Amino acid sequence: MAIALSVNLNKIALLRNSRPGNYPDPMTHGAICLDAGAQGLTLHPRPDQRHVRPADVRRCAQLITQYSGAEFNIEGNPFAAPLADYPGLLALVEETRPAQCTLVPDTHSQLTSDHGFDLTQDGERLLPIIQQLDSWGVRVSLFMDPDLAQIRLAKTLGADRIELYTGPYAAAHAQQDAAAETLLQSYIAASTLAQEIGLGVNAGHDLNLQNLTAFHRLPLIQEVSIGHALTVDALYMGLAPAVRAYLAICQGAVHE
Ligand code: PXP
Numbered sequence: 709m710a711i712a713l714s715v716n717l718n719k720i721a722l723l724r725n726s727r728p729g730n731y732p733d734p735m736t737h738g739a740i741c742l743d744a745g746a747q748g749l750t751l752h753p754r755p756d757q758r759h760v761r762p763a764d765v766r767r768c769a770q771l772i773t774q775y776s777g778a779e780f781n782i783e784g785n786p787f788a789a790p791l792a793d794y795p796g797l798l799a800l801v802e803e804t805r806p807a808q809c810t811l812v813p814d815t816h817s818q819l820t821s822d823h824g825f826d827l828t829q830d831g832e833r834l835l836p837i838i839q840q841l842d843s844w845g846v847r848v849s850l851f852m853d854p855d856l857a858q859i860r861l862a863k864t865l866g867a868d869r870i871e872l873y874t875g876p877y878a879a880a881h882a883q884q885d886a887a888a889e890t891l892l893q894s895y896i897a898a899s900t901l902a903q904e905i906g907l908g909v910n911a912g913h914d915l916n917l918q919n920l921t922a923f924h925r926l927p928l929i930q931e932v933s934i935g936h937a938l939t940v941d942a943l944y945m946g947l948a949p950a951v952r953a954y955l956a957i958c959q960g961a962v963h964e
Contacts, residue, residue: 711923711958714748714781715741715951716912716935718759718909719770725758734760735767735945744951748779748807750933753800755791755816761877766919767828778919781933783810783871786837786871798837801846809841810849810871810933812950821913824852824873828859838866851912854891854898862907869908869930872898878914892922899926921964931960
């Protein structure tokens with residue numbers, strides 16, 4: 709089964725933010741990714757705007773309309789309060805209507821997302837948010853650890869998909885640690901359950917050209933969103949060749 713590749717442009721925005729102005733323009737890079745065949749773009753706006761800014765979200769929504777079938781995925785914390793001209797995740801989604809919104813429990817101080825939701829804690833306050841997104845016709849994905857009880861809760865809340873947090877697997881894989889296989893088995897179990905109960909499955913975090921191939925072993929895996937490693941690979945390979953290298957894996961042309 710082919711996996712859709714959604715390229716996360718936050719790292720391009722981080723480079724842009726190191727100087728005044730809009731160079732490099734993350735949307736120029738977004739267009740290169742889509743021209744190279746990526747099926748989507750992901751932006752993760754945060755209140756501190758350290759990566760993408762609200763203006764990037766608006767421009768990405770425009771850009772994606774020029775590519776038939778391409779999907780815009782906005783990810784972020786729906787509970788993070790508006791700050792300065794950051795209007796909050798829901799306000800940005802309402803305005804720009806992406807194909808998918810991935811809800812992530814990252815706090816203000818976190819360098820990057822590093823765990824999935826605990827729905828026993830957050831389920832009640834997530835429910836009206838999921839219902840609101842659903843009423844706008846936006847697919848809802850919840851960032852989750854491969855915990856089967858939690859994945860059942862995601863279904864009861866009305867989520868459409870889960871995005872499996874793959875950071876620990878990537879770390880173990882990089883160390884050639886046997887834990888990588890154990891973690892992969894937990895993603896396989898999570899994906900099997902999700903498929904049984906009617907949830908879609910995405911995955912993301914620290915995925916790269918070395919560790920991605922194994923995800924074809926999941927019975928259901930619809931999309932990966934990749935930013936950091938793909939941007940680093942682009943420094944060596946060029947952006948379009950890097951996207952094509954990831955796409956070759958996503959399409960199953962590269963084997964473990
Ligand atoms: N998925 C989520 C929810 C994320 O927060 C991130 C990082 O912004 C990614 C996927 C992509 O991770 P990476 O940049 O390590 O590829």
